[in-house]
Amino acid sequence: MKAFGNQYIIISFLVISNFSCSSGWKYFYDESHSDLFAGKIYSAINKAQMAHYTAIESMGNYTKTGLYLAYLYFLIDKDMDSIYILRNMLSIGEKDKLQDVHVALSRYYISMYHFKTARYHLSRSGCGSRDTHRCTEMRIYDSMYHGSYKHLLTMIMELERDKRYLDNLYNDDYIGYINYHILISSIMRDVGNYRKSATYLERVRDDVAKRLGERNVFYADILRNQAIQCFLDGNYDEVIEKCKRSKWIYLHNTDIENYGIYFCDIYAEAARAIKEHRSMDKQYIYEAIKYLKGIYERDVPEIANLLVLEASIENTRNNYSKAIMLLNRAERIYRNMDLDGHIAYGLIKRSMGVALINSGKVNRGIKCLAEAKDIIRKSLGVENEHYINTMFKLAWIYSYTHMYKKAEETILEIKNNNYYKMSDEKRKVELVEVRCQLSTTRGNLKNAEKLCEEALKRKMEYYSKDDSEVAKAIVRMAIVESKMGKDERAIGLFKKALDIYKNNMREYRQVIVEVLNMLSYVYERRGMPGKAVELEYEIRSIEKNVKLQ
Structure with missing residues (x-):
């Protein structure tokens, strides 16, 4: 199982073909699948080994069994064992099936960031000479790991236009069917289409539960990916619950370390930290990094993504210097x-x-x-x-820092290209708020007041x-009213x-x-020092409680 970016992908290397079967290897092969679906990974591996050795002795179908055995080792993060099996099959495998072995090796090496070796295999x-779908899948994996998402959606559409592709996966390679949905869900999440990402996971989750x-382990993987979705949505209780269930499945049914x-x-720790307004326990990050370095023997994007997660927690606590370091x-x-x-x-640059x-920098x-904008666009x-x-984000900061020309250009680009229409309807309200801030900074308070009223009215609808979003709009309105002398x-x-x-x-x-400080300033300006002093005591009380915690 390999994790990349906010995505967690299981790569299936099963190649299902209509081979002639002898009863020996087929018995162990089918029994191994039964154990795999029941969550008994080590039992599945033992039977897959028996199937593979039996197939080698009978001089038939050992490519199929070898690919399957390599996949099982990949499930428990035994990457080098998987590669050893596949490389051995290049010398002993069935000649007409060597292309499938090269495809499998290519996928493994991509997941390990050995791109040159992957492209060699x-x-x-002969990718594409016999199976255009296999070629498309390989381009998807390669583009995903390189971060070239621009044409990924087009390639996905190529696959999904052919209804027979998913039907064949469902009927002949159910593991591949599950992995396909998890892969596409992670891609949709990476491009910011969270709704579609959730749809893919829900569809396959219900089917896996039924079948x-x-x-x-497949149900656990789906729950794990749904936990990412919940984290991005800010539903931290669901994150904790899904992580708990997923971990229970891994520990009680597979008994493996992965x-x-x-x-x-x-x-789960990140969700608890946000809920409890504290830093993450470093031990969780340290152990995961140690585990990943044991697999890759170097720093890889998975480790970077853990650092980004920790930085996001520090950002919520206003520990910006620590977030910048991470x-x-x-x-x-x-x-x-x-x-x-x-x-x-690009997203790291944006967070930075x-x-x-x-x-203050x-x-x-x-x-x-x-x-970040340039990287994301490319x-x-x-x-x-x-x-x-x-x-x-650029429009907001330009508006706050008196960069009027750049703010206007950015707002104009957003309006002309209708970016806000491609996203949630709430973006329309945000555009009004940005224009309100720009008018406030420029001193055009009458226009700012009008825009603030519009933003508040529309936020009340959503x-x-x-x-808190309504409260934020009310504060912005209060600031404008204060500047206009309407204390x-x-x-x-x-x-x-x-x-x-x-x-x-x-x-x-x-x-x-912050709001109490603004209110205190208005009281002082109104000649109400007693009220201002009361607010000062309240502010000190809050800050004291924060220090005690």
Whole structure:
């Protein structure tokens, strides 16, 4: 099982063909599949070995059994054992099936980032001469690991246009069918299409539960991928629950040590850390990195992605210097592997830009965001959530830092290309808010007030009245009213926002302090020092509680 970026992929190397079968190897082969689906990995491996040795003795079907045995070793992260089996088969395998062995080796080497070796075996496989689908699959794997997502969606459409492809997978290679859905789901997640990613996982999860039950490694892998989805959606309770179930399946049914177990521990800990407003326990990250280095014997993107995850936790706690340090390490890993054009590298640059800006290093932050935008555009194009998100971040920072011309150009590009329509409808509201901020910074308060009212009204349509997004819009409105000298209205709006934020004091305490400071300033300007002093005491009380925790 190999993890890459936010994706976790099982690569199937089963090549199902209509071979003539002798009863000996076929018995062990079928029994091994039964054990595999039941979650008994080591028993499945033992029977697969028997099937392979029996097939070699009978001088038939040993390519099929060898590919299957290599795949099982790959499931438990025994990569070199898998490669040894396959390389041995190049000398003893059935000559008319050697192309399948080269294809399998190519996929393994891609997953281990040995791209030159992978392409050598791909060139020897005759990919495309007999099976255009196999060739398309190989291009998908190669593009995915290189981070060249721009044409991935087109290749996926090529596969899915042929309905027979998935039907054949479902009927002849069910493991391949499961892996295909997990792979496409991870690709959709990488390009920011979270809804479609979730659809692929739900579809295959229900089918696996019905056909194989809920106690096999494939069901655990699906749960694990759904945990990533929940984490991105901010549903941390679901992350913890899915990781718990997935880990239980790995431990109680497979009794193996693989990256899936470390993954479950890490994401569950990350979710708990966010909920409890603390840093992650370093031991989880340390153990996973040690395990990955034992497999790859070097720093690889999987390790970089763990550092990015830890950095995201530190960002939520406003520990920007620590987040920047972690992101620098992650960035260095991608550069050292010549993957600085990878979409994941662009996302690291974007996170770095945000952390730098929040830490006060605005010019460096803007430079990082601009670099991220270029990398994402080259790798993925402009019609995706990552590019839209980066464009909006640039528009916001340009608006805040008085870079009026660049802010206007960015807003105009967003409007003209309708980026916000390619994403959630809530992007339309965000565009109004960016324009409001730009008007506020430029001193065009009348227009800012009008835009703030529009944004607040539309947010009330999308969110519940006590949602933090509504509170954020109210605060922005209060700031504009305060600048216009409408202090009474500003005070009322600040108090209204505080009432919403205080429903979750633990999560929004930093925001509450900021709003209290703004309200205190308005009171002082209004000649109400007593009220301002009361707020100062409240602020100190909150900050004291934070230090104690």
